[in-house]
Amino acid sequence: MNNQDEFERKLERQPQRQIPPAWRAAILSAAREASASRPGRRPVWSAINHLFSTLLWPRPEAWAGLAAVWLLVFGLNFAAREPSREAALRETPPAAQMRDLWRQHEQTLAELVGLPERPGMPHRKMPPPTPRSQRREDFLHA
Amino acid sequence: MPAHPDLERLYDDHAQALFAFLLNFTRDENDTRDLLQEIFIKLARQSGLLEAARDHRAFLIRLAHNAAVDLIRRRRSRDRHHERFSAEQDCMFVSSADPDEAAFRTELSVALGQLPPDQRAVVHLKLWEGFTFAEIAATLDIPQNTAASRYRYGLDKLRELLRPLHEALK
Numbered sequence: 453m454n455n456q457d458e459f460e461r462k463l464e465r466q467p468q469r470q471i472p473p474a475w476r477a478a479i480l481s482a483a484r485e486a487s488a489s490r491p492g493r494r495p496v497w498s499a500i501n502h503l504f505s506t507l508l509w510p511r512p513e514a515w516a517g518l519a520a521v522w523l524l525v526f527g528l529n530f531a532a533r534e535p536s537r538e539a540a541l542r543e544t545p546p547a548a549q550m551r552d553l554w555r556q557h558e559q560t561l562a563e564l565v566g567l568p569e570r571p572g573m574p575h576r577k578m579p580p581p582t583p584r585s586q587r588r589e590d591f592l593h594a
Numbered sequence: 595m596p597a598h599p600d601l602e603r604l605y606d607d608h609a610q611a612l613f614a615f616l617l618n619f620t621r622d623e624n625d626t627r628d629l630l631q632e633i634f635i636k637l638a639r640q641s642g643l644l645e646a647a648r649d650h651r652a653f654l655i656r657l658a659h660n661a662a663v664d665l666i667r668r669r670r671s672r673d674r675h676h677e678r679f680s681a682e683q684d685c686m687f688v689s690s691a692d693p694d695e696a697a698f699r700t701e702l703s704v705a706l707g708q709l710p711p712d713q714r715a716v717v718h719l720k721l722w723e724g725f726t727f728a729e730i731a732a733t734l735d736i737p738q739n740t741a742a743s744r745y746r747y748g749l750d751k752l753r754e755l756l757r758p759l760h761e762a763l764k
Contacts, residue, residue: 487638
């Protein structure tokens, strides 16, 4: 390179350390052994384990914390959920109780209006409403 | 008959360059050996790994770079207080009988250790592998401008750190 200065050239000239000769046999031997002992396929459990360790490896405690939070949220959600339809039906009072309540309610209403009404008394049937002109004729012919 | 004759040829052709690159990147001889072995195990297991590579040296340095980056990342996330990369450093140059040269090489090795690993990798490939910026960019999977700027910043820092010694030795 033409625009190299003296400093760069000096750096380039510095001889690098040589690789230790003993490494050659050891590294090549390890490579051959690893190649020969390599299993054809990774067992399923090992693959799952590897996947989990790869996913969870960076901060296992963070993932554990997240899992705990999810469990807490799930538990709270389960505890606070609305009762089921069957449970709601189970909690409604039986029909006899409902009838008593309704009778008490009618009695209270009658007292408020001023009509004393005995329990069990049949309701008075009111005549169906008639037009005003018809009422007038009834009055004149009375 | 050896099971992997290509492996031996690859070792003889490229192991020295990979050793120098990894030693400069990791600053630790044990890590360098582990990574070098890891690369050759990968080559032995995946016999077709180099078939598609046009330049074997560049491809192998890329493997070495990725393996070294992974190692540093694992170390950092498993042990935040692990400062061995900057604290204990193996000198990457041949020792010299000349005290001035020996001092310069030691200082250069220390100064290289102070560069960020990204700059150190580019400086190494440019100065001691003779790669062009285009080759460095392809090897490290970075834009060419990034390779050039990392080299410039790295060299400026080395110049700054070594100037007193360099001037004294002139």
